[in-house]
Amino acid sequence: MKADPFAQLKLLDIADIDARILQLRHQLKNLPETQQIRDLQVERKRIDDVAIDVRTRRDDLTVAQAKAEKDVEAVRVRRTKEQQRIDAGQVTNPKDLERLQAELANIDRRIGVLEDEELEVMEQLEAATTEAAGFDTQVAEIEARIAELTASRAERGAEVERRLAEVVAEREPAIEGLPGDLLALYDRLREQHGVGAAELRARQCGGCRLSVEPAELSRIRSAQSNEVIRHEECGVIMIRTAESGL
Known part of the structure; x- marks a missing residue:
């Protein structure tokens, strides 16, 4: 030729x-914020995967605590009714009274056991809630950082696109007459x-x-x-x- x-x-x-x-197109495609965002998204998924068991346990314990409170309350109501019968003099037969008093003692022991179980569930729930909150805090921090990087990437990308448009505009006059x-x-x-x-x-x-x-x-x-x-x-x-x- x-x-x-x-x-x-x-x-x-x-x-x-x-x-x-x-070079500018490469910069636009490989802005540093893009990789940082990808890394943070991977980290968030890792945290979510780890936290899912903790959150599930917290939710299960919340249900268990509600049930424990209901069980304790039901037994207390029963005890109150039986005690009111005694206090009102509705049980006059000595054997029936003795049997009812023995039942009240059993109810008291049952209340003690249920309260201990409720306390244990509450302690476990508190620990699980604290642990889950820690994961939530980490996720919130990651989301905030992703938002910052996204804004920074948009700003940087706009600047690179502006420069790219300027350089692209130089090409047409340069090839004229070739x-x-x-x-x-x-x-x-x-x-x-x-x-x-x-x-x-x-x-x-x-x-x-x-x-x-x-x-x-x-x-x-x-x-x-x-x-x-x-x-x-x-x-x-x-x-x-x-x-x-x-």
Whole structure:
């Protein structure tokens, strides 16, 4: 392919623009806040997985405490009724009175057992509630941090997008007047290799950073100035300048 040497030199400006566009798009895709948010989301899931058993135990103990309170209250009500019968003189038969008093003693012991069980459940519930609250606090802190990072990412992303738009706007004037076949070749190579054109500087290809072999250098020296040179190793267009070392 043949192309005006000046047109070939313009490819270096376009390559610089495209490199900046690629860099900014990479920044936009890999904002530091994005990975931090992912890490925090993973941590939150880990906490939720650990906390689910604690929360389930807390909920079960809440039900158990309500039942224990109800059981104690039911036995106390029964005792009150029986005591009222005695106090009202409704039980006059000595044997019935003795039997009722023995029953009251049993009820008192039952109340004691139930109160001990209720206290144990209350202690377990308090511990489970405290533990669950600790997990809730951790989750709240993570959510707050995620919110901060999300806002920061949006701000940073908007700035990168602004700069990207500015650089993209530079490309259209830069490619104006370039031969269509040269630009098409450049764009195709850029899509294939990430770099479409690079300077041949000090006998080194700016695209792959490899030194150009002596035989290839000899071929380049003998080529006409309007001949489009491509590096045999990486395939990009090598632009000859005064710094090429030819």
